[in-house]
Amino acid sequence: MALMETLADLVAARYGPVADAVRIPVREDADLAVVRHGIGGLAPRLGLSALQRVAITTAALELARNIVVHAGFGELLLGIVDAPSGGRGLLVVARDEGPGIRDLTLAMRDGYSSVGSLGLGLPGARRLMDVFEIESVVGRGTTVVCIKWIG
Numbered sequence: 001m002a003l004m005e006t007l008a009d010l011v012a013a014r015y016g017p018v019a020d021a022v023r024i025p026v027r028e029d030a031d032l033a034v035v036r037h038g039i040g041g042l043a044p045r046l047g048l049s050a051l052q053r054v055a056i057t058t059a060a061l062e063l064a065r066n067i068v069v070h071a072g073f074g075e076l077l078l079g080i081v082d083a084p085s086g087g088r089g090l091l092v093v094a095r096d097e098g099p100g101i102r103d104l105t106l107a108m109r110d111g112y113s114s115v116g117s118l119g120l121g122l123p124g125a126r127r128l129m130d131v132f133e134i135e136s137v138v139g140r141g142t143t144v145v146c147i148k149w150i151g
Contacts, residue, residue, distance in 0.1 A: 007093050008077060011145060015131070018091055020045065021079035026067045026096075035064045038078045042090055045080060046150050056090050056148045059125035063094035063144055066121060071098025071141065081147055089130070089149040097141040104136055 008018045022038045024031065036057055043053050060076060067074035074096025081089045101107045108123055122144075126132040131147035 007095065007143065007145070008079070011081065011091060011093065015089075015091075015147060016081050016083040016087075018079040018081055021077060024064075024076045024078065025073075026064045026075055026094075027073050029065075029068060031068070032061050032064050035060050035076055035078075038076075039090070042078060042080060046088055046090060048090070048150065052148060052150065055128040056092065059128040059146055059148075060092045060094075062121040062125045063092065063146070066142075067094060067096045067098070071096035074098065074141075083149075087149050089147040092129070092144075092146040094144045094146075095141065096143075100138040100140055101134075101136040101142055102138055104134060108134070 008021060012018050020042060022041070024034050024038055026032075026035070039053065039057050039060055048056070060078070064076055074094065077091070077093040077095070079091045081091045083089070108126065122134070125144075125146065128148075129146040130149045131145065133145045134142065136142040
């Protein structure tokens with residue numbers, strides 16, 4: 001998806017430059033291990049605490065799992081954001097071209113699930129990250145941008 005470069009540029013314009021970007025195609029559950037590994041590779045560069053690493057990993061895995069379950073294919077972009085204010089953070093962008101989410105307000109409500117799960121995924125990911133932006137267009141896909149600021 002060529003859109004990832006555009007998304008990285010948009011993130012850079014809004015939050016700061018993105019460094020050490022890693023693109024991970026997501027098609028099946030096995031790809032979740034690659035997501036976990038990607039975060040593990042970036043974590044030492046930011047000096048993440050164990051709790052921060054767990055929070056970011058949990059949110060990223062939830063977004064990747066949603067791609068597998070709802071869209072069938074998509075990708076995650078992981079990277080380090082250097083904010084103009086001097087702050088640094090770990091960026092997670094999830095993008096798919098699946099069916100989209102018909103009702104974002106409902107999808108962001110704890111307990112709502114369109115597939116019979118606990119319905120904690122998107123709202124939980126939002127709580128775990130400092131920045132959480134979601135955009136979805138029915139028939140075109142969903143994009144989620146998350147950042148966990150460090151320090």
